[in-house]
Amino acid sequence: MLYIYFNLYNRFLIHNNEGHGWVLKTPFSTNRRHISWPKSYEEVMECLVAKGNLLYGHIPYIMLQACMANKKEYKIVVLNKVARYVAYNHCRQGKAYSFYPHEDILNFATHAVELLSLNCPFLIVDCLIRVDIFKNKHGNYVVNEFESLDANCWSSRENNDAFITARFCSIFWRTELLKYIEIN
Amino acid sequence: MSDSKPNDLGNVSKMWDVINLRPNVNYQGINTTSVPLIHVFRGGKSSNQQEPFIEALNIFPSNKIIIKYMNVTDVKDLNWSPAQLVEWLLSCDVHFIIAHVHQGLEPLNWNMLELQEQLSRLFFHNGFPNNLQLKCPIFTQDKYEYLSAVKQITNNTLKIEFTASGSYSHYAADIQRC
Numbered sequence: 001m002l003y004i005y006f007n008l009y010n011r012f013l014i015h016n017n018e019g020h021g022w023v024l025k026t027p028f029s030t031n032r033r034h035i036s037w038p039k040s041y042e043e044v045m046e047c048l049v050a051k052g053n054l055l056y057g058h059i060p061y062i063m064l065q066a067c068m069a070n071k072k073e074y075k076i077v078v079l080n081k082v083a084r085y086v087a088y089n090h091c092r093q094g095k096a097y098s099f100y101p102h103e104d105i106l107n108f109a110t111h112a113v114e115l116l117s118l119n120c121p122f123l124i125v126d127c128l129i130r131v132d133i134f135k136n137k138h139g140n141y142v143v144n145e146f147e148s149l150d151a152n153c154w155s156s157r158e159n160n161d162a163f164i165t166a167r168f169c170s171i172f173w174r175t176e177l178l179k180y181i182e183i184n
Numbered sequence: 185m186s187d188s189k190p191n192d193l194g195n196v197s198k199m200w201d202v203i204n205l206r207p208n209v210n211y212q213g214i215n216t217t218s219v220p221l222i223h224v225f226r227g228g229k230s231s232n233q234q235e236p237f238i239e240a241l242n243i244f245p246s247n248k249i250i251i252k253y254m255n256v257t258d259v260k261d262l263n264w265s266p267a268q269l270v271e272w273l274l275s276c277d278v279h280f281i282i283a284h285v286h287q288g289l290e291p292l293n294w295n296m297l298e299l300q301e302q303l304s305r306l307f308f309h310n311g312f313p314n315n316l317q318l319k320c321p322i323f324t325q326d327k328y329e330y331l332s333a334v335k336q337i338t339n340n341t342l343k344i345e346f347t348a349s350g351s352y353s354h355y356a357a358d359i360q361r362c
Contacts, residue, residue: 150231
């Protein structure tokens, strides 16, 4: 029993179990590439060896997290450190836990970007950032991912949210261009 | 006995095609030495930032700048290395990267640490990103780096470094958690 507890993987699995297995995912990748969902300790170790054989030399590490009981994910568009709206998410899995006007989750996203910018001095904060958020079994919002340049920011509502984002990005690029190139 | 003369470089294999750092050529009738040349890596064909970027360019008269784009398909067709892509970005007056660099380039099996090292060569070059922006973990998509910065409000995460041996010690010091 003592051995099982001091086995780091096992200890992690015991303390972070959401009851729905695990997720092994890679950094430097998007669109769910190389993601896998092992169900048990044995499967975690099998996946780890398989991923290591495939990816060693290409990416330096892999991450292990608990798979969320509620797979509903909200993608929050943050412009210049302020959360603006919930982007359209084509994935229909999970049970909704935030409803229009989404005040709580927008505030959480703003807080997440503030905290990130506090701890990451090199963060490019004045551009578009999308914060992907889950709710864990304890009822707390948790950050799943941050994205920026390739983030889809379509709005699920028939208003001009997506237009405002496109306009914001255009002004951001214009500002960057004008740092180096004169108009005349 | 080889017939080759001293200093004969004929047998030296080229690592990659040499790219002129600032080609003095005419491009669509414009002398490129007098007009800023911008090189843009725009990612995939459906790059989300392409339209806002093109809209931003509209403030410049078309004969006042020269823009050259490189997308994921081009890089794959050319079978470029990270060094070659960065050479191309350096071979202009202003560079722009408007997509995550790794995205869509997985078939080239690049080493992400090498890519980051090569991108750091843009540190002093005019453009976006440059300088310390190149270390932004959202730009690089170093997910553990940014999750550990917000560890109070994220899922507990175990970072497991890949090893050459393929064995993953239960007590390894290179396992980190946030």
